[in-house]
Amino acid sequence: MPGLLSLLRRLRKPQQGEARILVLGLDNAGKTTILTKLSEEDITTITPTQGFNVKSLSHANFKLNVWDIGGQKAIRPYWNNYFESTDALVYVIDSTDQKRMEETGFELGELLEKEKLAGVPLLIYANKQDLLHALTPAEVAQMLNLVQIRDRQWQIVACSARTGDGLTEGLEWLVSMIK
């Protein structure tokens, strides 16, 4: 799996300037693991995020800042500190956690109503596809009511942060959407 940097190098339409990507989702969804994998670093020592992680990548005249925020319930109220000047939103789902599909759909619904995130393109990672009970992207899309979204472009991508499958497909689209 090629990492973020090689993705930036391969972009068909080279981007200019600076962009900010915000990564959100419930705790345990795999946000930090995804970002770590994309940075081609070791994923075995990851612990729940108490605040946030940020990775910055540059290529040519383009700088990409990716913010990964902790998803534990107690931290969620602070998500809105990070909305300012977000160019693209990544929302990570644990596709095996059927019990919390309602909760994560609810949190996502709240996010999409935020004015500061209006019109921002949305990438959903249906993560943990390496596990047996993972729901398919279409199932997740139905359960999260993505089909009701009309005010922005969205994509849902099946991925596994553990194996790296699917990670760059989604991100390539998202980066190409950044204005």
Next chain:
Amino acid sequence: MFGLLHNLFKAIKSRRERRYTVVLIGLDNAGKTTVARHLRGEAASAGATPTFGFNSDVLGKEHGVSAGGGVFSRSLTVEMFDLGGGKNIRGIWGRYYAEVHGVVYVVDAADTDRIEEAAACLADSLKDPHLDGKPLLVLANKQDLPSAMAEADAAQALGLASGSTMAGELGERAFNIVGCTALYELSEEGGRADPRLRRALRWLLGAIGSDWTQLAPRVKSDVVAQKEKDAKELAERKARVAKMREERARRQEE
């Protein structure tokens, strides 16, 4: 008297402003996103990344979209939903059918290996009652490739020709199949838009226009019904989540 005139004026005005909604479906790699870009006048020679969800584009006058002419010329906008065609995302298509006035089914006419799959997928979509009678445009795309099936062969292979399996599903709807090349640089006229594509769109808009008195109220009431259903689901979900949270908080206190 004034009120009457005012109402009349309003009626004419609302008749002048129309918004059509169409959905682009078809197998992955058929060329839906490329078609959508082409219709928006964007060169799409560099190839598109696959869609795993939902793109929406709005076409207006600047894209050569119009309905009717003369004094009663209308302002028309067309919203296109471009959906992902991959196997594991196709399941969402049906959720858009209630609110569309017409359907564009894109086929890679050069991919003979997958033409049967394309036929089955089309047959499946047309079974949805929400699409009954709605105008259908099939685009036999990628005509620039030497192996591409021409319109007539594509119609046959897709089972749309009379006497074949799907002729029944077509029912009374307005139907057309058009060969085209959505890739800009490869289309005829030295890298300009493929005129067949624009003409095909005009045909679809015309077909929607002639069915409008039936389509418009039907779509409107279907959308209202869908919205009510969605709102109800959302309210139920909110209640469930709130209860879940309460329970969890209580457990933590104990």
